[in-house]
Amino acid sequence: MIHPTAIIDKSAKIHERVQIGAYTTVGPEVEIFADCEIKAHVAIEGPTQIGPRCRIFPFAAIGLEPQDKKYHGENSLLVIGSDNLFREYVTLNRGSEAGGGVTKIGDHNWIMAYCHIAHDCQIGSHTVLANGTTLGGHVEVGDYAVLGGLTAVHQFCRIGKYALTGGQSMIAQDAAPYMIVAGNRAKAAGLNFVGLERNGFSKADIEEINQIYRIFFLSGLAKDPAIEKLRAERPAGPNLDLFINFINNSQRGVIR
Numbered sequence: 001m002i003h004p005t006a007i008i009d010k011s012a013k014i015h016e017r018v019q020i021g022a023y024t025t026v027g028p029e030v031e032i033f034a035d036c037e038i039k040a041h042v043a044i045e046g047p048t049q050i051g052p053r054c055r056i057f058p059f060a061a062i063g064l065e066p067q068d069k070k071y072h073g074e075n076s077l078l079v080i081g082s083d084n085l086f087r088e089y090v091t092l093n094r095g096s097e098a099g100g101g102v103t104k105i106g107d108h109n110w111i112m113a114y115c116h117i118a119h120d121c122q123i124g125s126h127t128v129l130a131n132g133t134t135l136g137g138h139v140e141v142g143d144y145a146v147l148g149g150l151t152a153v154h155q156f157c158r159i160g161k162y163a164l165t166g167g168q169s170m171i172a173q174d175a176a177p178y179m180i181v182a183g184n185r186a187k188a189a190g191l192n193f194v195g196l197e198r199n200g201f202s203k204a205d206i207e208e209i210n211q212i213y214r215i216f217f218l219s220g221l222a223k224d225p226a227i228e229k230l231r232a233e234r235p236a237g238p239n240l241d242l243f244i245n246f247i248n249n250s251q252r253g254v255i256r
Contacts, residue, residue: 066119081107
C-alpha cells in the first residue's frame with residue numbers, strides 16, 4: 001500500500017494498513033497509525049505521531065521544524081490524534097523548547113487547504129479551519145471552534161470552545177467561548193447561535209448563554225465587575241463556569 005516512488009526512512013513506524021502515495025517522503029522518528037491515507041507529494045518529518053484514520057492531501061508539509069528564530073535543533077514533537085483531515089498545502093510545525101516542545105492536534109478536525117498551524121499550538125477536537133487560516137505560535141483552539149477562511153491569529157491567543165471567527169478576521173486577543181468575532185482587528189459580533197444549535201445545545205442552554213453574553217458584552221461593565229454580576233445573577237453551571245474560567249485565564253485580554 002506504499003507507492004514504489006515514495007521514500008520512507010527505515011526507522012519510520014508505519015502500520016501495515018497505511019496508504020502512501022507517489023513521491024511522498026517520510027523521515028525518521030515518524031509514526032503513522034492504522035488506516036491513514038497519505039496522498040502523493042506529502043512531506044512528513046519527525047518526531048511526529050499521526051493517529052488512526054487521518055487523511056493528508058498533496059503538498060502538505062507535516063512535522064517540519066518550527067519557524068522560530070529561537071529554535072536551534074533541539075528535540076520537539078508534533079502529535080496528531082485520530083480522524084483528522086488535512087487538505088492541500090497545509091503546514092504543521094513541531095513544537096519549540098520555549099513552548100513546551102509539543103504541537104498537539106486532537107481528533108476529528110477539518111483543516112482545509114493552505115492552513116498553517118505553527119509551533120506549540122494546541123488544537124482541540126471537532127474544529128474547522130477554513131482555507132488559508134494562519135495560527136501563530138502558541139495559539140490554543142478549543143473544541144468545536146470554527147475559523148473562517150483567511151483568519152489570522154496572533155501568537156499566544158486563544159479561541160474558545162464553540163467560537164466562530166468571520167472570514168479574513170485578524171485575531172489579536174482571545175475569542176471567548178460561544179461567540180462570533182469578526183473584523184480587522186476582530187470585535188465581538190454576537191452569539192454563535194447556529195453553531196450551538198448544530199452541536200446539540202438545548203434552547204434553555206442557548207438562552208442561558210445568551211444572558212451571559214448580554215451581561216458580559218452589552219452591560220458596559222469592565223471585566224471584573226461584569227464577572228461579579230454574572231456570578232450574582234446567573235445560576236452556577238457548566239456553561240457559566242466554562243465562560244468565566246476562560247475570561248479569568250486570559251493573558252492577552254478578551255475581544256469585546
